[in-house]
Amino acid sequence: VTTPRIAIDAMGGDGGVRVTVAGVALARRRHQGLRFTLFGHEGQILEALKNHPNLSQAAEIVHTDQVVAATDKPSQALRQSRNSSMGLAIQAVKSGEAGAAVSAGNTGALMAMAKLALRTLPGIDRPALAAFLPTLGDNDVVMLDLGANTECDARNLVQFAIMGAAYARIILDLETPRVRLLNIGTEELKGTDQIRDAAAVLRGMTGLPLRFDGFIEGDKIGSGEADVIVAEGFAGNIALKTAEGTARFVTDVLRRAFTSSIRSKAGFLLSKPALQLLKVHLDPNNHNGAVFLGLNGAVVKSHGGADEKGIANAVHVAARLVEEDLSARIAEDLSRVGSIKSEELVAK
Amino acid sequence: VTTPRIAIDAMGGDGGVRVTVAGVALARRRHQGLRFTLFGHEGQILEALKNHPNLSQAAEIVHTDQVVAATDKPSQALRQSRNSSMGLAIQAVKSGEAGAAVSAGNTGALMAMAKLALRTLPGIDRPALAAFLPTLGDNDVVMLDLGANTECDARNLVQFAIMGAAYARIILDLETPRVRLLNIGTEELKGTDQIRDAAAVLRGMTGLPLRFDGFIEGDKIGSGEADVIVAEGFAGNIALKTAEGTARFVTDVLRRAFTSSIRSKAGFLLSKPALQLLKVHLDPNNHNGAVFLGLNGAVVKSHGGADEKGIANAVHVAARLVEEDLSARIAEDLSRVGSIKSEELVAK
Numbered sequence: 001v002t003t004p005r006i007a008i009d010a011m012g013g014d015g016g017v018r019v020t021v022a023g024v025a026l027a028r029r030r031h032q033g034l035r036f037t038l039f040g041h042e043g044q045i046l047e048a049l050k051n052h053p054n055l056s057q058a059a060e061i062v063h064t065d066q067v068v069a070a071t072d073k074p075s076q077a078l079r080q081s082r083n084s085s086m087g088l089a090i091q092a093v094k095s096g097e098a099g100a101a102v103s104a105g106n107t108g109a110l111m112a113m114a115k116l117a118l119r120t121l122p123g124i125d126r127p128a129l130a131a132f133l134p135t136l137g138d139n140d141v142v143m144l145d146l147g148a149n150t151e152c153d154a155r156n157l158v159q160f161a162i163m164g165a166a167y168a169r170i171i172l173d174l175e176t177p178r179v180r181l182l183n184i185g186t187e188e189l190k191g192t193d194q195i196r197d198a199a200a201v202l203r204g205m206t207g208l209p210l211r212f213d214g215f216i217e218g219d220k221i222g223s224g225e226a227d228v229i230v231a232e233g234f235a236g237n238i239a240l241k242t243a244e245g246t247a248r249f250v251t252d253v254l255r256r257a258f259t260s261s262i263r264s265k266a267g268f269l270l271s272k273p274a275l276q277l278l279k280v281h282l283d284p285n286n287h288n289g290a291v292f293l294g295l296n297g298a299v300v301k302s303h304g305g306a307d308e309k310g311i312a313n314a315v316h317v318a319a320r321l322v323e324e325d326l327s328a329r330i331a332e333d334l335s336r337v338g339s340i341k342s343e344e345l346v347a348k
Numbered sequence: 349v350t351t352p353r354i355a356i357d358a359m360g361g362d363g364g365v366r367v368t369v370a371g372v373a374l375a376r377r378r379h380q381g382l383r384f385t386l387f388g389h390e391g392q393i394l395e396a397l398k399n400h401p402n403l404s405q406a407a408e409i410v411h412t413d414q415v416v417a418a419t420d421k422p423s424q425a426l427r428q429s430r431n432s433s434m435g436l437a438i439q440a441v442k443s444g445e446a447g448a449a450v451s452a453g454n455t456g457a458l459m460a461m462a463k464l465a466l467r468t469l470p471g472i473d474r475p476a477l478a479a480f481l482p483t484l485g486d487n488d489v490v491m492l493d494l495g496a497n498t499e500c501d502a503r504n505l506v507q508f509a510i511m512g513a514a515y516a517r518i519i520l521d522l523e524t525p526r527v528r529l530l531n532i533g534t535e536e537l538k539g540t541d542q543i544r545d546a547a548a549v550l551r552g553m554t555g556l557p558l559r560f561d562g563f564i565e566g567d568k569i570g571s572g573e574a575d576v577i578v579a580e581g582f583a584g585n586i587a588l589k590t591a592e593g594t595a596r597f598v599t600d601v602l603r604r605a606f607t608s609s610i611r612s613k614a615g616f617l618l619s620k621p622a623l624q625l626l627k628v629h630l631d632p633n634n635h636n637g638a639v640f641l642g643l644n645g646a647v648v649k650s651h652g653g654a655d656e657k658g659i660a661n662a663v664h665v666a667a668r669l670v671e672e673d674l675s676a677r678i679a680e681d682l683s684r685v686g687s688i689k690s691e692e693l694v695a696k
Contacts, residue, residue, distance in 0.1 A: 073537075136600060147532050150540055184495050184585040189421070192498055192582065218589030222597040231586075234540065237532040238583045239590045241566030246594035249570040250630065252484060254602070257625045267619030271612045277605045282598065 003035050004322045006315060007089035007098035010040035010048075011067045012105030013311065014304045017044040020104065023311020024059075025052035030312070031319045037062055037092055039085040064088055068109045070304070077109035078116060086110060090117045093297040099322035100298035102289075102314050110301055111148050111292060118295040121327060123334040126152075127294035128160045128233070129301065130167055132287050133243065137224015142168045142177075144230060146290060147237035154197035157181065157230055161202055163293040163330050164228040165210035170324040171317070174227055176211050182231035182239065183215035190215065194232070207336060218242075247282050285310030289317035291326075298326055351383050352670045354663060355437035355446035358388030358396075359415045360453030361659065362652045365392040368452065371659020372407075373400035378660070379667045385410055385440055387433040412436055416457045418652070425457035426464060434458060438465045441645040447670035448646035450637075450662050458649055459496050459640060466643040469675060471682040474500075475642035476508045476581070477649065478515055480635050481591065485572015490516045490525075492578060494638060495585035502545035505529065505578055509550055511641040511678050512576040513558035518672040519665070522575055524559050530579035530587065531563035538563065542580070555684060566590075595630050633658030637665035639674075646674055 010020050017040060024036055035058050038045050042063035049056045066084040068077050081087045086105050092098040094117045103110050111129070120127055130144035144164045149156065161179050168177035181199055183191040188199070195215075202212040216226055218239055231239065258268040268275070280286060288310035290301045298321040302314035358368050365388060372384055383406050386393050390411035397404045414432040416425050429435045434453050440446040442465045451458050459477070468475055478492035492512050497504065509527050516525035529547055531539040536547070543563075550560040564574055566587055579587065606616040616623070628634060636658035638649045646669040650662035 134597075136597060150532065182586065184498065184582055184589075218586040218591075219593030219596070221590060221593055223593070234532055235583055235586045238530065238566040238579075239586050241532075242569060242587045242590040243566075243594045245567030245569055245571070246591045247598055248567070249482075249484060250595055250598040250626070253626050253629050254623075257623055258619060260625065261621070264619040264621065264623075267615045267617070269615070270618060271606060271615030273609070273612065275602075275605055275612075277608065278598070278601050281601050 005035045005098045007092035007101040009086045009089045009103035010038045011085040012103045021048035022308040025055035026312035027315035039088045074108040074112035100318035102300045104302035114299040118297040124294040131290035135224040142228045145233040149233040152232035154194045157198035166330045177227035179228040180216035180226040186215045289314035353383040353446045355440040355449040357434045357437045357451035358386045359433040360451045369396035370656040373403035374660035375663035387436045422456040422460035448666035450648045452650035462647040466645040472642040479638035483572040490576045493581040497581040500580035502542045505546035514678045525575035527576040528564035528574040534563045637662035
């Protein structure tokens with residue numbers, strides 16, 4: 001076995017090459033065995049690497065001047081950006097040079113290029129974007145799809161459930177993840193046809209390493225009652241962003257409260273170490289690294305605004321996917337339920 | 349003009365008759381001119397009224413033993429519960445005895461019964477459930493639909509925009525509310541066909557007392573950038589509940605932080621007056637009272653778990669709707685855009 005290698009789109013994030021390279025260097029400390037290929041402007045990358053000799057030893061640079069802009073449409077990126085830092089990083093996964101790619105660039109372009117280059121796994125109609133959210137329970141929850149597919153049918157949702165469970169088993173180290181479908185009520189009659197149909201199929205499945213627990217509502221996402229939450233991309237994206245926005249809203253109101261008087265400022269100073277807990281829990285950088293599940297290869301999307309620690313987290317996610325061979329595990333689960341799935345879904 | 353009267357389903361909430369009656373009594377202090385009809389178990393209502401002589405003077409009781417259960421399906425309630433406390437309260441609005449009804453009972457049943465008894469306004473295909481959410485801006489934001497309609501077409505969404513704007517003008521006292529459609533991106537190409545079609549119609553409308561500002565994402569709901577946010581019921585419900593759940597999540601983590609050490613407990617005590625601000629901002633009771641818009645009559649849904657203050661808020665919302673004659677104002681706006689609406693939407 002050769003040393004696992006991760007392809008990095010060095011030009012993607014809002015923080016530029018410096019932040020990306022610093023983040024990769026941070027991740028490298030945690031995963032000493034990894035090697036990296038950094039795609040992007042060679043001069044800028046070399047400059048950024050000066051501060052990180054530990055990474056320099058483990059990294060190759062592949063120069064390109066082309067960058068996918070945040071404003072590029074996916075169709076535009078597909079036509080024009082094969083040789084961009086993002087496009088080359090994906091190509092490295094396709095050719096097998098790298099086990100996974102990480103990019104903090106344009107999500108739509110990354111999705112479109114990854115899908116075209118890597119193709120979906122046998123038995124998967126569409127890939128899904130999955131990420132971890134914090135909970136009050138013992139572990140984070142995997143949520144998917146977060147916006148890769150605006151509309152989904154029952155078959156897509158069932159496939160997302162299987163992929164999400166495989167992902168949770170690897171990253172959360174759970175034997176039988178508890179899976180739920182995001183819905184507007186918990187009674188069997190609630191929701192759209194596709195959600196009810198997907199629930200019926202999942203209830204009937206046996207022999208899978210997951211437990212289907214029915215529906216979950218938006219207010220229970222962080223409750224710890226589920227390990228995997230499956231949604232169509234529209235609702236999943238709305239839920240993810242609403243959660244982010246609300247957390248920011250509450251901490252903003254809190255900040256105003258703490259600075260409203262000298263007395264409360266003093267209280268804030270006293271409570272500061274404890275309040276770190278809140279910050280750690282809510283910092284999106286600690287949950288950075290969304291994964292496109294269902295492709296022949298691992299592609300991790302970092303938040304555009306991620307800092308060093310956030311980038312390092314996204315690289316860590318990629319490293320785990322390579323170590324555990326996620327695509328093979330998903331393919332294995334799919335083959336195990338292949339016959340059940342087809343029968344049940346054709347009946348719809 | 350006769351004294352405005354509000355019909356109260358006294359049996360609806362989780363807190364029982366006592367909490368409902370106490371809440372109505374609280375609201376009555378703010379609206380001295382109002383009269384009330386309390387529908388429900390006479391003995392229990394009389395018992396609860398003993399503590400509230402100010403309300404006793406302004407209230408009539410209509411006895412019924414029938415109550416819609418939280419577990420009743422809407423179809424069941426429609427068949428069996430015409431003479432329940434909820435059903436009679438709605439009938440009082442239909443007959444004109446009351447200007448509005450307030451219930452903290454089963455949402456699906458309330459919606460179904462209100463729709464059947466009151467019918468939709470001319471030009472409205474479906475009613476929508478609307479409520480206020482807190483923002484960091486100068487005023488709350490009206491959000492609709494919150495789950496009355498699982499799936500919506502472009503025509504529904506345009507009607508929701510007009511109804512939501514009329515509601516915002518009345519309750520928020522705004523001349524030209526800023527209206528946005530909830531979507532998974534802000535570019536014109538994002539989202540489902542029905543959302544893009546609705547946006548096209550709203551962009552083309554003139555002469556309406558609202559300003560259409562395009563799309564808004566889930567993380568900006570509380571930003572104060574919009575006065576009215578329009579969503580299909582599925583996504584609207586997911587967003588509302590995710591916001592509620594996240595706010596509770598953050599305050600839970602905060603509570604744990606504050607009780608984690610003696611030092612942080614002391615900090616908490618010092619900051620307590622300031623933290624009240626957060627509590628007031630986030631307490632769902634301060635935003636209680638969702639309205640079914642688009643019916644020939646006003647029906648207000650209180651949260652099942654609302655306390656006295658929450659019930660009082662829902663009654664206050666009902667009072668404002670009666671004072672300002674919401675249904676007439678929506679009908680007026682609809683007639684003003686009638687021709688534009690039909691042409692544009694038929695073209696789709």
